[in-house]
Amino acid sequence: MATTTMSDFRVDPVSGLKIHRTANTLVKWNAFAAVVFLLVGGIFGLGVALTRMPSVQLLSPDLFYMALTAHGLVNLAVWIIFFEMAVLYFLASHVLGSRIATPRWAWAQFWLMLVGAAMVAVAVLQGNSSVMMTSYPPLQAAPHFYLGLIIFAVGALIGCFVFLGTLVVAKREKTYQGSIPLVVFGGVTATVIAVFTLVSGAMILIPTFLWSVGLISYIDPMMYRVIWWAFGHSSQQINVVAHISIWYLIASLVFGAKPMSEKVSRFAFLLYILFLQLGSVHHLLSDPGLTSAWKVVNTSYMIYLAVLASMIHGLTVPGSIEVAQRRKGLDTGLFTWLRKAPWGNPVFSGMFLSLVGFGFIGGVTGVVMSVEQINMIIHNTMYLPGHFHGTLVVGTTMAFMAVTYWLIPVVFQRKIALPGVARLQPYVFSLGAWVFSIAVMGAGTLGVQRRHADITFAGQPLAYQYPEIAKGLMDLGEIFAVIMAVGAIMYILVVLASVFTGERIAEDSAPWPKVEDADVVAERTGKKHVGLWGMEAPGTFVLAMILFATIVLYYFVNFKYLSTIWGLS
Amino acid sequence: MGTAYTPPTNPDWWREPVERTEIWWIVLAFAWCIFMFTWMVGWHFVGPQNMSNEAYRTTLEAYSAKVDGMTAQYKIRADEATGEDVVAPPPGSDVYLAGMQWQWRPILELKKGEKYRLHISSYDVGHGFSLQPENINFQVYPGYEQVTTIVPNKSGTFSIVCGEYCGGAGGIGHHSMLGRIYVKE
Numbered sequence: 001m002a003t004t005t006m007s008d009f010r011v012d013p014v015s016g017l018k019i020h021r022t023a024n025t026l027v028k029w030n031a032f033a034a035v036v037f038l039l040v041g042g043i044f045g046l047g048v049a050l051t052r053m054p055s056v057q058l059l060s061p062d063l064f065y066m067a068l069t070a071h072g073l074v075n076l077a078v079w080i081i082f083f084e085m086a087v088l089y090f091l092a093s094h095v096l097g098s099r100i101a102t103p104r105w106a107w108a109q110f111w112l113m114l115v116g117a118a119m120v121a122v123a124v125l126q127g128n129s130s131v132m133m134t135s136y137p138p139l140q141a142a143p144h145f146y147l148g149l150i151i152f153a154v155g156a157l158i159g160c161f162v163f164l165g166t167l168v169v170a171k172r173e174k175t176y177q178g179s180i181p182l183v184v185f186g187g188v189t190a191t192v193i194a195v196f197t198l199v200s201g202a203m204i205l206i207p208t209f210l211w212s213v214g215l216i217s218y219i220d221p222m223m224y225r226v227i228w229w230a231f232g233h234s235s236q237q238i239n240v241v242a243h244i245s246i247w248y249l250i251a252s253l254v255f256g257a258k259p260m261s262e263k264v265s266r267f268a269f270l271l272y273i274l275f276l277q278l279g280s281v282h283h284l285l286s287d288p289g290l291t292s293a294w295k296v297v298n299t300s301y302m303i304y305l306a307v308l309a310s311m312i313h314g315l316t317v318p319g320s321i322e323v324a325q326r327r328k329g330l331d332t333g334l335f336t337w338l339r340k341a342p343w344g345n346p347v348f349s350g351m352f353l354s355l356v357g358f359g360f361i362g363g364v365t366g367v368v369m370s371v372e373q374i375n376m377i378i379h380n381t382m383y384l385p386g387h388f389h390g391t392l393v394v395g396t397t398m399a400f401m402a403v404t405y406w407l408i409p410v411v412f413q414r415k416i417a418l419p420g421v422a423r424l425q426p427y428v429f430s431l432g433a434w435v436f437s438i439a440v441m442g443a444g445t446l447g448v449q450r451r452h453a454d455i456t457f458a459g460q461p462l463a464y465q466y467p468e469i470a471k472g473l474m475d476l477g478e479i480f481a482v483i484m485a486v487g488a489i490m491y492i493l494v495v496l497a498s499v500f501t502g503e504r505i506a507e508d509s510a511p512w513p514k515v516e517d518a519d520v521v522a523e524r525t526g527k528k529h530v531g532l533w534g535m536e537a538p539g540t541f542v543l544a545m546i547l548f549a550t551i552v553l554y555y556f557v558n559f560k561y562l563s564t565i566w567g568l569s
Numbered sequence: 570m571g572t573a574y575t576p577p578t579n580p581d582w583w584r585e586p587v588e589r590t591e592i593w594w595i596v597l598a599f600a601w602c603i604f605m606f607t608w609m610v611g612w613h614f615v616g617p618q619n620m621s622n623e624a625y626r627t628t629l630e631a632y633s634a635k636v637d638g639m640t641a642q643y644k645i646r647a648d649e650a651t652g653e654d655v656v657a658p659p660p661g662s663d664v665y666l667a668g669m670q671w672q673w674r675p676i677l678e679l680k681k682g683e684k685y686r687l688h689i690s691s692y693d694v695g696h697g698f699s700l701q702p703e704n705i706n707f708q709v710y711p712g713y714e715q716v717t718t719i720v721p722n723k724s725g726t727f728s729i730v731c732g733e734y735c736g737g738a739g740g741i742g743h744h745s746m747l748g749r750i751y752v753k754e
Contacts, residue, residue, distance in 0.1 A: 288715035461650035464728035567720030
């Protein structure tokens, strides 16, 4: 067993956490690499947005397909998974006050992921691997495209085991008492799903790589999709779990909030592990050769239990904030707790925008589009990018950005530079992402297909004319995509300015004032019962009812639309 | 004392009572999940729009023979703009449509309100059958022949665009893959 001395640790004046220096360096490098890749992927994304605007059409089709492949891979995989590695190490090491297990393996994680990402980037930029991030055979990319993905995944898998190893170390060295904290439990959930995800990825990408070098003659396209989506969809669940853990973390950091019920929140995380991966079948609802019985079992029993979990977190996170605010004295009316929240603090505003946007945009549409029949009128239209920007950008990316504003002082020991930009950033980014998602979903409902370099079909004798309103929605959506890009650039500016030029926070400086735990305040002031109507969080319940009504209404609107199309059986 | 980033204050947290806000929400959300499950199954019995469960293994040779056979038998004219065959198979018959880089063929002419057994497959890579403006979308693969019983309930000119990225080079490709179905009264 490695021995650690006190000088391997520092006590952080900002958070009060006992921080292992080696773990901290790893968090820094992973988080920084993530932000660099966000910039790279964002530039490709901007190219995609400006091409999909029917009135601009910036890139030629060949360049467009290359940029779209790069944007998908870099932003969806590389930015997010690097950031998740930083989050996992932070949860196991910083939160539990433990040394990180096997730092050498952790560095292997970092370098393998970097090399893998670079290989994929080279393959895509060489121009003969424009196969989209899904890379469905028989379309074939260069061998180093698949190999890069495999190396990247192996790196991430090592990171998962370093996380688990650190939990073992923390338990054995008794750095905490009792059960692990809720956010670490969320980290465990993410890791379990990640291992399933990465093994599925290996199962399909290794044979595909062998096929690309000629050692295997045939990859069945349907089999590829079944296994690939066990990787492709589950990887998105890692993101969901990671950003929900961040919501809980921020609720506690900003408000001193305590989870409403440890049992309910942990059980909801457990539902993800049990059911989410198996629900990846909703990507295959409009595929031939798979029976409806199989599709229905997977997308109802499995997916709905996962949906239930998301609905639970969607209530308990703002609910815990409401209870904390009420205990601290804001116990009047329905929404006083929310109105008096620190809307100028980007850590909170980013987190809350992520929560509301994820529920109303990503969540509502996700539930509706994963109905077997509804999927036929949505599958592979612009609705899809609209939906998953509503989860990945509106939800995950916004939450990661929000927590960054808290992590920079703690991990990089620098104050946030450009606080004015940081204060505005969540609003600009969310405005862009929300309107983009909604507008392109509207275009998708009107039939506009995803992954098309030119929706006007210029010069084609059999050209189809989309309704004018669909083209208008594409223009509108992509204008807001540019606003979203401005929000991302603001974030990157704040990060770079803070990390390189921010005012240093000396290790021995006076501890920063800490937000008091709400239940401590309540005990001091003797406030026992809060809330209305026998509910501790009535305001949150009303918000949840609005979400519920939206889902029900939207569900039946889609069935109404479905009932008017050609008969199909 | 009690946050999401510190261990639970009560070591026996599993036995702590759950607050009413959460219980009501969980009951309601679970009931909705059950409803959605029932509705999705129920639509298979009462709804006229459902995914077909009929599909077969096929090969390029076997499938293209069927497409060519049907085309030879029921061709009514050549399309003016493209020279593509326009085929009018009789109601109730088997209709064969093929996706390939980068077109759908042949052009079909169907009758409104009649049933057809529409077979779809691909000659090369994965494609997406996307019928506009109805916005009906299916995946299409080489080696798989899917059969859907369709009933066009409107007349007019319908376009088939491609819904799955299928490559492209030199300006043509996925976005220029088009086909057409005419539905007559």
